Amino acid sequence: MSVEPDLFTAAAEERQEKDPAGSPLAVRMRPRTLDEVVGQRHLLKPGSPLRRLVGESGGPAGASSVILWGPPGIGKTTLAYVVSKATDKRFVELSAITAGVKEVRAVIDGARRAVGGYGKETVLFLDEIHRFSKAQQDSLLPAVENRWVTLIAATTENPYFSVISPLLSRSLLLTLEPLTDEDLRGLLARALRDERGLGGAVTLAEDAEAHLLRVAGGDARRALTALEAAAGAALDKGEPEITLGTVEETVDRAAVTYDRDGDQHYDVASALIKSIRGSDVDAALHYLARMIEAGEDPRFIARRLMISASEDIGLADPTALPLAVAAAQAVAMIGFPEAALTLGHATVALALAPKSNAVTNAIFAARADVQKGLAGPVPPHLRDGHYKGAAKLGHAQGYVYPHDVPGAIAAQQYAPDAIHGKRYYEPTRYGAEARYADVVEKVRERLRGEGG
DSSP states (O other): OOOOHHHHHHHHHHHHHHOGGGSOHHHHTOOSSGGGOOSOGGGSSTTOHHHHHTTOTTSOOOOOEEEEEOOTTSSHHHHHHHHHHHTTOEEEEEETTTOOHHHHHHHHHHHHHHHHHHOOOEEEEEETGGGSOHHHHHTTHHHHHTTSEEEEEEESSOHHHHSOHHHHHTEEEEEOOOOOHHHHHHHHHHHHHSTTTTTTSOEEOHHHHHHHHHHHTTOHHHHHHHHHHHHHHHHHTTOSEEOHHHHHHHHTOOOOOOOTTSHHHHHHHHHHHHHHHTTOHHHHHHHHHHHHHTTOOHHHHHHHHHHHIIIIIGGGSTTHHHHHHHHHHHHHHHOTTTHHHHHHHHHHHHHHSOOOOHHHHHHHHHHHHHHTTOOOOOOGGGSOOOSTTTTTTTTTTTOOOGGGSGGGOOOSOOSOGGGTTOOOOOOOSSTTHHHHHHHHHHHHHHHTTOOO
């Protein structure tokens, strides 16, 4: 039997008001006003569209529909709830994952009856609107145009691609920013002391707080849920303080000893690269996991993998560097938690790739010679001969165009006299570089005029 969405929501709110202690901490700590909202300072400034929407700044409460765009767990549902409370409207929540046109129409019909019956308007919060098809989104347009409901839709995807233009043009688009550690730290502190929360029953150790922030990953709901579990465990043991050990027990996740600004940062990163260099894929994945679990910046990890591809794999697998670059681009676009998969793919591929540092040694050796002064003038026949007077100086005279000779390799001197005959690149016979090992000797013979 289906339950009419607005009646279900009203009943849930009534239960919360009657038994607040029985509600989850995340529900009890739900902000009642915009001033209690965590983060989103750019949306909460005096005179901002969001404050005008709830009737602040001296004007009447607005009735615009709103689209909230941002990552999960940063307060989209909370903002919708605050708007409904501030404007004294009924709050109805639907998810596009489970609801369809039938449920949406039921809410709209209920909203129209409510306005006619007892004059109370409705805020419809539709989560994951990007999951609605074009036809399903079209069904919302009459209610938005006629203002039968104040639609507040949330999406984690770019609304310019995931929301139909007619609905987007009729809505106020607000972009929400990820919550910072400082935002979540303030939220935890409020939950610890507020009577709606834990009311000062326990305190939180500094290292336990740091671990909770890592576990939360920028998600306010997750932070409060973990805090509530840890507080319950501490009180059951008769302990006045939530310790790191208690947090580890309750969230089933050990705290990783890792200082992003200290020795562990560099030691673990070094171990990751050396494990990849040593082709130990399991060790490499272990160190990658430690960095991820410690909250390391995924872009830093991706940069290290690109360096590894150039330094330790090189031409033994010419696809390694493009793969690492693609991984870095993907990480920059998607971030955690999904970026962990991308970094895992790249780490496995690089660890199992054939290894060669021949190019690394070659460029280091060439640079060392330049630094020692082994440079010398460019041979005259290689100098630029396009400007007026170059021929009088003998520039470009006697140069042999390689494409004019068989095999496109012309026997002539390219290096300055100071390093003529030097061999910097000594390819290995590992992986794809074996081909270069065969080619380079033949090329060097042709350049010296040897062979056919």
